[in-house]
Amino acid sequence: MDSLVFTLDRRKWDLPTLFYDWTLFDQVLHIAFFDHEALLALKEPDRFRKRAKKILGHIGSGQPWPQWTQTMSGVRSPAGLLSYWRTVRARLVQRLARLDPQDRLPWYGPDMSARSLASARIMETWAHGQDIFDALGKKRENRARLYHVAHMGVTTFGWSFRIRGQDPPAHTPCILLLGPGNESWEWNEPGCQGKVRGRAEEFCLVVTQRRNLADTRLKWEGDRVGEWLSMAQAFAGIPQDPPLPGVRVVEYEPRD
Numbered sequence: 001m002d003s004l005v006f007t008l009d010r011r012k013w014d015l016p017t018l019f020y021d022w023t024l025f026d027q028v029l030h031i032a033f034f035d036h037e038a039l040l041a042l043k044e045p046d047r048f049r050k051r052a053k054k055i056l057g058h059i060g061s062g063q064p065w066p067q068w069t070q071t072m073s074g075v076r077s078p079a080g081l082l083s084y085w086r087t088v089r090a091r092l093v094q095r096l097a098r099l100d101p102q103d104r105l106p107w108y109g110p111d112m113s114a115r116s117l118a119s120a121r122i123m124e125t126w127a128h129g130q131d132i133f134d135a136l137g138k139k140r141e142n143r144a145r146l147y148h149v150a151h152m153g154v155t156t157f158g159w160s161f162r163i164r165g166q167d168p169p170a171h172t173p174c175i176l177l178l179g180p181g182n183e184s185w186e187w188n189e190p191g192c193q194g195k196v197r198g199r200a201e202e203f204c205l206v207v208t209q210r211r212n213l214a215d216t217r218l219k220w221e222g223d224r225v226g227e228w229l230s231m232a233q234a235f236a237g238i239p240q241d242p243p244l245p246g247v248r249v250v251e252y253e254p255r256d
Helices: 010-014 024-043 046-061 067-073 078-097 114-136 146-155 157-160 200-207 225-232
Strands: 104-107 109-113 174-178 182-189 195-199 218-220
Touching: 024 046, 024 067, 024 078, 024 104, 024 114, 024 218, 046 104, 046 182, 046 195, 078 114, 104 114, 114 146, 114 218, 146 174, 146 182, 146 200, 157 225, 174 200, 195 200
Parallel strands: 174 195
Antiparallel strands: 104 109, 174 182, 195 218
């Protein structure tokens, strides 16, 4: 994502994306801002919890989000944004590396392990990065680390129901995916009911709400599995809905 945007001229930073018309600047600032909040959760958890209530309140109010993020961060220019993002990201990575993977940390919803928080930052960066690739008409080349995004999608199965006030099914379906190199990725549990099959990239696009399920070739079976995929939400915060069918279907530029 960094290598995609750092050479952009100033005008392209104002290019709107298919994600609620957020600009490329808005997308990168969103990632940088929440990397900053993740770092705060590690360093000052009590202060983070107070800010989290304020942030969730604003998200739930329906007021414009990008402008508010600019005010909260104080970042105004692309050059300033890149400097802010890189500094915060480096500090976050360094801080996470010193933790035990099972250390518990506050976040927007239930507390998370340090390992899960790291995976969540990868997932959200990938999702908003997809918005940027789509806006620029560039096909992304995913690699094996896409596994972390898929894993977040699987482990938030129950969350996708609970955040909507519903009781989740007792068992997560078996998830059988093909990774970017045609490797097999599987998540199974004894007694799992139902299955999801398909490309890992399409599964990740669905659970991060970057594509409607109808715009993919995913196959599924089992009670409530289709219901889950139609509202899957791998990210924290408030319940949100995926785009309508066809809204984020993108024709990519031919590669050189």
